[in-house]
Amino acid sequence: MQTLADLGEFGLIAALSAWLPPPGPHTQTGIGDDAAVLATPDGRVVATTDFLLEGRHFRRTWSQPRDVGHKAAARSLADVAAMGAVPTALLIALAAPPDLEVSWLADFTKGLAAECTRAGATVIGGDTARADSILLAVTALGDLSGRPHVLRSGARPGDQLAVCGPLGHAAAGLALLFRGEPSPRTPAAQSTPGDPAVAALIAAQLSPSPPYAAGPEAAALGATAMIDISDGLLADLGHIAAASHIRINLKTPAIRTAAGSRPAQFTPDQWLTFALTGGEDHSLVAAFPPESPLPPHWHHIGQTSTGEAEVLVDGQPWSTTPGWDHFR
């Protein structure tokens, strides 16, 4: 079994370059120089960086290598979409143990490349290093094509709130994995398929598929504020409420509709809690002017008003922890 140590640093860079799709139309200089050069036709670039750390954001026992590549790309690309931009490029910092199998890296790269292709981006550069576990830091860059960028701070009283993409599915999938549900992504489980609803939720956790195109679409249709749901709907809407100085009121019937049909493994309360507090879906939630028709695939979930910057559920504060803090 060939390992990273056999390949060496420059062998790895050559292999990654060969496994990745050719550079996209915005790439003026890609992998292989001190830095990349990317075209930014409208004179601005959207830029964001996210970690994906083994043991913290993924486990090799739960995720196939292609899932890890998929999720590494998705986390950063979703942030670009949440500004109303189209992702154009990724830079990948990858540290790994020398005994990591080259086949793992090849499959990881396939997952990464597939998700980049779905978003319209290509990998233009990165860095490699040695570490005891797999460390990824992914920078995504994007293009606004002349549109104003959509901040967290632009929502106005009276706006309607809407979400595009799954709500709470990634958190439900994580709960299933913690309950000991075998990951359907491992070769053993794939030979004996189980409940497809379980498999779909676990897939939402291991390889989330954010609705990238919905970000620029919402921006073009007048979204006043937007964020990607990484920490949980309540926590992330809390950022919009604070930045926009507005109160947000969510309606549980609308949240239940947006969350989709509940699998038998969870109670209605659990399912609602995942939708309100579960992170890592990387769905988009945005505010739209009251008279604006919602774009396709967006679900109305509540509205904004004047008042203290807070997020209410059916007019009341939600009692449980509103999100995830890495250090507590």
Next chain:
Amino acid sequence: MQTLADLGEFGLIAALSAWLPPPGPHTQTGIGDDAAVLATPDGRVVATTDFLLEGRHFRRTWSQPRDVGHKAAARSLADVAAMGAVPTALLIALAAPPDLEVSWLADFTKGLAAECTRAGATVIGGDTARADSILLAVTALGDLSGRPHVLRSGARPGDQLAVCGPLGHAAAGLALLFRGEPSPRTPAAQSTPGDPAVAALIAAQLSPSPPYAAGPEAAALGATAMIDISDGLLADLGHIAAASHIRINLKTPAIRTAAGSRPAQFTPDQWLTFALTGGEDHSLVAAFPPESPLPPHWHHIGQTSTGEAEVLVDGQPWSTTPGWDHFR
């Protein structure tokens, strides 16, 4: 002693924002939204990502926190300069143990901010996560102001080679630290100052100060190829030789002059070896047309010719290992 766990994730982000200088003129949206938005006036952006990992690229017993911040910035900013660009912005992915002292982070941020200021860049975004050791991944972005970018592949036969910045000093400093020389950057050593030459070499390792302005200056003066010396002069010139399909011949007297005066701790052979094979100086080496006068602070070290893509020293192959490979 306040720790990261006391501060929490959002407290950390707020503290980092407060410790950092205000956003620079290119920043349209900085820290605090899903992604940053940076102005790119000439319709291109230069982008690069580098790791700085505890235990691999720095040790907390050797480096003060401000050195770690300084080096984290310098590694990525130098890559931007090596393309002929002016650095404009940084994104910092920072993972750390919850028991890390907040004062460590405050001093780290001061070092990072000071080196960013020297280069002309500000921090526009990043990510935080929990890890067992300190992990940094720094993305630097830069502006070419309409100039062509300088690649590794543009050198032509007959070009002269020149270097700007120290040669082998960082490697000599690392050798001193491995010999057990006390780091002059620790509080104990600062109260009993030792040999200033030793201190300068150790500083070159712990907090390298690349000549950022020399990059765009060389580009404006017609440099045909350029690279920052991160893996060692021979290894990095090997990349230029391979990409430009040229042979490079270095002259040892010129290398000795460029390396500067030798401290008593090293033999002439050791000093030359550091200059040829030592990495992490983040100095710049470039090819210039034969008739071109060199910009100030650049030292002639050799020239290019037709022939096999290789780097010779006084017409001969250099026998020892030509650089650093992370996985071997």
